[in-house]
Amino acid sequence: MTPGLVVAATVAAAAVAALGVLSTVLGRRIGLAHLVGAGALELVLVVQAVVAGLALAGGHRPAELPTFVAYLSSVVLLPVAGVLWARTEPTRWAGTVLAVAAAAVGVMLWRLLQLWEATGG
């Protein structure tokens, strides 16, 4: 859980969200670019989860540990759920579905970072 990883993941999430909204505006289904973007986002999130997991195992205690763990596991699953839910949608709205998932990831990342840096007892 480092600011660098959070920024990288946020950039990826913002890119996926923008691509999603763009395809809705253009009236297109999601394509390869969306899947690649979501895959890159997922990769950064998994790396971050591993880094955070190792630090937790090493004794780092963020504020509200249960919330932190719940968010950390949700944030890794969100892009996967978003892609699955968007892929079966044959209309332009698939992009917005993906954008919703990516935006949620973006918000949760910063909440995670807040919890991580406010070390609790």
Next chain:
Amino acid sequence: MAEERGNTAHGPGRVLVALYGVFALAASARAAVQLATRFDQAPLAYLLSALAAVVYVVATVGLVRGGRQGRRTALVACALELAGVLAVGTLSLADPAAFPDETVWSGFGRGYLYIPLVLPVLGLLWLRRRPYGWMP
């Protein structure tokens, strides 16, 4: 396009389901932590928090399932949700001491970009519009 009548999880409805899903997840996680770790500090607020989580889950399931039963379930959940966000929003501003910890519905959902306030309205509009046919 072979869309069933009364199917609520396609087109814009799918976006709605995604939003509801995210909120079901967020509200459940928050309520579970609050109830498990500090229920005695503010029982009312945390029970409302849990109620919000249940309502989001039920609305999500109703919208995904669609059909007559699913629509009715989603309709009740969206109406409850609107009532809840208005009631809790007002109470949390009128009596902040009763709500020491943010819930999804505090201050009309200000901690969540006011999406909790907008979501039930969108849900009700969507459920109202659907019987007249499917438009991509």
